[in-house]
Structure formats: C-alpha cells, structure tokens
Amino acid sequence: MGAEIINGKELSKSLKGKMKKEVSILKDKGLIPHLTVVLVGDNPASKSYVSGKEKASREVGISSEIIHLENSIAEKDLLEVIDKLNKDKNVHGILVQLPLPEHIQEQHVIEAINPAKDVDGFHPINIGRMMTGQDTFLPCTPYGIITMLKSKNIPMEGRHAVIIGRSNIVGKPIGQMLLNEHATVTYCHSRTPNLKEHTTKADILIVAIGKANVITADYIKEDTVVIDVGINRLDNGKLTGDVHFEEVERKAAYLTPVPRGVGPMTITMLLENTIKAAKGLTNID
Numbered sequence: 526m527g528a529e530i531i532n533g534k535e536l537s538k539s540l541k542g543k544m545k546k547e548v549s550i551l552k553d554k555g556l557i558p559h560l561t562v563v564l565v566g567d568n569p570a571s572k573s574y575v576s577g578k579e580k581a582s583r584e585v586g587i588s589s590e591i592i593h594l595e596n597s598i599a600e601k602d603l604l605e606v607i608d609k610l611n612k613d614k615n616v617h618g619i620l621v622q623l624p625l626p627e628h629i630q631e632q633h634v635i636e637a638i639n640p641a642k643d644v645d646g647f648h649p650i651n652i653g654r655m656m657t658g659q660d661t662f663l664p665c666t667p668y669g670i671i672t673m674l675k676s677k678n679i680p681m682e683g684r685h686a687v688i689i690g691r692s693n694i695v696g697k698p699i700g701q702m703l704l705n706e707h708a709t710v711t712y713c714h715s716r717t718p719n720l721k722e723h724t725t726k727a728d729i730l731i732v733a734i735g736k737a738n739v740i741t742a743d744y745i746k747e748d749t750v751v752i753d754v755g756i757n758r759l760d761n762g763k764l765t766g767d768v769h770f771e772e773v774e775r776k777a778a779y780l781t782p783v784p785r786g787v788g789p790m791t792i793t794m795l796l797e798n799t800i801k802a803a804k805g806l807t808n809i810d
C-alpha cells in the first residue's frame with residue numbers, strides 16, 4: 526500500500542505544455558504575455574524563487590523581466606516603480622516578491638498594484654472576489670493545491686478539510702477556496718490547543734506550518750489526503766517539508782512531496798494568471 530504521490534513537477538510540466546500552445550496562438554495574434562517581477566534586496570531564497578519564475582516563463586513563451594532594486598529603497602520610490610508598471614500597457618502581470626525589507630509596509634505595496642495586473646492575487650479586491658466566489662486571480666499556492674487535488678479527481682465536496690496555518694498567502698485563502706469547493710473547513714494555527722484532535726479528523730490535511738517534519742503518522746487517520754506546503758532548508762542543504770514524509774507516506778491516501786510538490790505548482794499557476802491578465806479576462810479595471 527502506501528500513499529499515492531502527487532508529483533507537482535510532472536503536473537506542472539503537462540500544464541506548461543498546454544500553456545505553451547496557448548501562448549503561441551496569442552503570439553500569432555500579436556499578444557505576448559509579459560510578467561514583471563520586482564525583487565527588492567538580496568535575500569538568497571527570494572533570488573532563487575525569482576529565477577525559477579523567469580525560467581518557467583521562458584519555457585512557455587511568456588516574456589518576463591526582473592526589476593532588481595536596492596534593499597535600501599524608500600517605500601515611496603518602490604510605489605513609484607509600481608505606478609509606472611501599472612501604466613505600462615505592455616506589462617500584463619506585476620509580482621513584487623515577498624518578504625520585503627522591514628522599513629517597507631507590505632500592505633501598502635500590495636494595495637498599490639493595479640488589481641487587473643495582480644497575478645499573485647494578493648490585492649484586497651482580488652481577495653474579496655475570491656471569497657465571494659467570483660472570477661479573479663487566485664493566489665498561486667492555493668490555486669496550485671486545488672489543481673493538484675483536481676488532477677487526481679479527489680473529491681472535496683462534503684469532505685472535512687483541516688488547515689494548519691493562517692497566513693494571508695496560503696492558510697487563509699486555501700480555506701476559502703476549499704469552502705468554494707463545498708468542503709467543511711477547520712482552521713488550526715499556532716494557538717490551537719490539541720492540534721492532533723483536529724488533524725486526526727481530516728479527510729484533507731493542508732500543512733503550512735513552516736517547521737520541518739512536525740506532522741508525523743500519529744497526526745492523521747488512515748486514508749487522509751496530505752498536502753505539504755512547507756519548504757524548510759536543513760543544515761545539510763536539503764529541502765524538506767513540514768510533513769514527516771516516510772512515516773506519513775505509509776498511512777495517507779495521497780501525499781505531496783517536497784521538493785517537486787506544491788512549489789513548482791505555485792510557479793505554474795503564476796503563469797496561468799499571467800496569461801489570464803494578458804487576455805484581460807477578469808473584468809477588473
């Protein structure tokens with residue numbers, strides 16, 4: 526037995542193949558989707574994610590550009606850069622890599638992006654549209670998770686989804702999106718007493734804690750679908766998730782690996798959102 530592994534890297538590959546065809550049709554019509562990524566400072570993890578986004582864009586024929594700014598840039602100067610991109614007709618998608626330096630308020634930056642170009646889906650207008658079930662840019666990581674579940678025809682309707690983590694970019698939105706798919710949703714977080722009491726009732730368990738290997742087999746019942754959103758770099762340089770893979774693999778029905786799980790899907794959904802932005806399909810002004 527053992528869990529079926531949902532390989533995000535392979536699923537990404539097949540989705541990117543389809544997108545490549547779509548982009549080439551758009552190009553024939555004179556429309557080249559363009560993504561601008563704004564990177565502030567020299568955080569090594571951010572740099573590596575940004576180059577992953579650039580590589581994936583290239584693979585499907587999306588034109589992408591990185592604007593690299595000094596760590597010391599003033600908030601008002603960053604907002605000016607965003608304003609220029611908002612006004613540039615050739616820029617369809619804008620992504621400001623997070624986290625930002627401490628002297629910059631992330632929320633100011635997120636709210637400065639034109640919602641019609643907000644391919645991260647972080648703008649309050651897009652969050653509101655997502656919560657009310659309207660067509661919009663869905664945040665990439667949760668969108669990737671839903672896409673992984675659908676790729677395996679895993680039912681969500683009436684299932685009990687338990688989420689560990691309540692960040693604005695993963696925990697909160699994945700709960701809302703699962704609710705839109707008619708799941709019953711429980712949110713857990715760092716102040717939840719008796720975490721196990723909740724996780725052992727989950728049909729679908731979304732783990733976004735940010736601590737290596739904490740979810741062991743005793744946290745789940747048999748046949749749970751376990752989605753590991755954690756990315757932890759160990760001292761030996763290896764990447765690992767929040768889920769103890771070997772233990773949970775023996776008990777779960779499905780499990781996503783780290784690496785090659787949710788991470789690559791996050792980038793792939795960003796490409797989907799960029800194509801959507803280029804086509805101007807969201808009815809956002």
Ligand SMILES: Nc1nc(=O)c2c([nH]1)NC[C@@H]1CN(c3ccc(C(=O)N[C@@H](CCC(=O)O)C(=O)O)cc3)C=[N+]21
Pocket residue numbers: 573574577620621622623624645665666756764783784785786787788789791792
């Ligand atoms: N505005 C903004 N939008 C984001 O979407 C965003 C962000 N800021 N800040 C940071 C997080 C993190 N994130 C990841 C993307 C790809 C992988 C990924 O491809 N991971 C590979 C491994 C990559 C490696 O080896 O380092 C994998 O899991 O297989 C991981 C993490 C996007 N984020």
